[in-house]
Amino acid sequence: MDIPGTTASRRLQRAAQALGVDFFGIADLTGVAWVTEQGGPGLAAYPRALSVGLALPHAIVDQLPRRDQRAVAVQYRTHAYDVINQRLDLITSHLGGMLQRLGHAAFPVPASERVDDERICAVFSHKLAAHLAGLGWIGKSCLLVTPEQGPRVRWATVLTDAPLPAAAGPMAGRCGSCDRCVSACPVGAFTGRPFAAGEARSLRFDASACDAYFKAMAQADPRTAVCGMCLYACPHGQRASARLGPAGAR
DSSP states (O other): OOOOHHHHHHHHHHHHHHTTOSEEEEEEOTTOHHHHHHHOHHHHTOOEEEEEEEEOOHHHHTTGGGTTSHHHHHHHHIIIIIHHHHHHHHHHHHHHHHHHHTTOOEEEEOSSOOOBTTTTBOSSOHHHHHHHTTSOEEOTTSSEEBTTTBTOEEEEEEEEOSOOOOOSSOOOOOOTTOOHHHHHOTTOOBOOOOOOTTSOGGGTBOHHHHHHHHHHHHHHOGGGOOOOHHHHHOHHHHHHHHTTOTTTOO
């Protein structure tokens, strides 16, 4: 079925919105080195990425300073991680099916699945795809920060060869001198260095320190192994929560 790219992108966006997404964008992956470096030449063959995001429940994120309480940790683990990742995977499966019916290859990437324990990474970076799709910037926490919800968003991606119109380019960073996420990290995993395309993640983030922290918590109880303090501390997300009124404020 030959459908113009702009028409197809509108259909995909409407379908995504009907499925409840809060963010939708299209990234041009042509010539982006990190796709090959992280996922190999197979993934680099896809020139476009559909990026979708779901906002996390502010009322749950705002409880994270009390994450040592089991009820808070389990609530966050369930509704800000497990359930929302399942929703994202269902959405990308649906969008991938649409693309295939339109005659294009589609590769839905799992919302949150590590495939490389040595590098501590997934097969593809959803955050960088959302950045290239113009949906936000990479903050000092290495999270994707949106103007609307801060970093309080989870992401997933569908890779495709469909000739969809992509965003003009990534969004410029807006962290400035703020380093609240850096200070909030319990293991000091962030260096405070701003994101720069092409630089190694290790210059900004000690992933092994973060991973060891989670493993230590998981030994006690996997259901209460949560942190998210970098996500909680970002003022962009806190302002979004405060806009909900007293019930959503900290």
